[in-house]
Amino acid sequence: MSDDGCVFCDVVRGTAEASTVHEDDDVVAFMDLHPVTPGHLLVVPRTHAAGLEDLDPELGARVWTVGHRLAKALRRSELECDGINLFLADGEAAFQEVFHVHLHVFPRFAGDGFRISAHWRQAPRRELDATAAAVRQALAALPA
Numbered sequence: 001m002s003d004d005g006c007v008f009c010d011v012v013r014g015t016a017e018a019s020t021v022h023e024d025d026d027v028v029a030f031m032d033l034h035p036v037t038p039g040h041l042l043v044v045p046r047t048h049a050a051g052l053e054d055l056d057p058e059l060g061a062r063v064w065t066v067g068h069r070l071a072k073a074l075r076r077s078e079l080e081c082d083g084i085n086l087f088l089a090d091g092e093a094a095f096q097e098v099f100h101v102h103l104h105v106f107p108r109f110a111g112d113g114f115r116i117s118a119h120w121r122q123a124p125r126r127e128l129d130a131t132a133a134a135v136r137q138a139l140a141a142l143p144a
C-alpha cells in the first residue's frame, strides 16, 4: 500500500506539523486539526495502512492500547471531559476521510454538540439470527 501524499505518514515522519501527545516505536498520537471537542486526539500506526484490511492485527492492538491510555489521560486532564468516545471510520461509506487508519479519541460532555444520527429500531430476533449467520459464515472463511 502506497503512502505517497498521505498526510498522516507525513506526521509520522515529522514532515507535517502536528501537536503530538505520544510517540513510540509503533504509534503516534496527536491533536485532530478539526476537533469535535477540545482534546480530540488521533492515534495512528507508524506503518501506513489505508484501512482495517491492511492493518496488522498486532499493530491494531497497539493503536487500541494507546487510545485506551489517552482516554484515561483525558479523564484526568484539566479539559472538560465527562465521557469519551473512541471512533474509527473504515472506508468512505463510514466517513473515513484520511486513508491511513486512525482511531479518534475525544472528550464528551453535555451540550458538546456531537451527534450520531441513525434510524434506531429494535430488530426482530429472526433478523438478528440471520444476520449473525452471515457474519459467522464470513468469519469462518477468514484466514487464521
Ligand SMILES: [Zn+2]
Pocket (backbone or CB within 6 Å): 003, 006, 007, 008, 009, 010, 047, 048, 049, 099, 100
Ligand atoms: Zn499513511
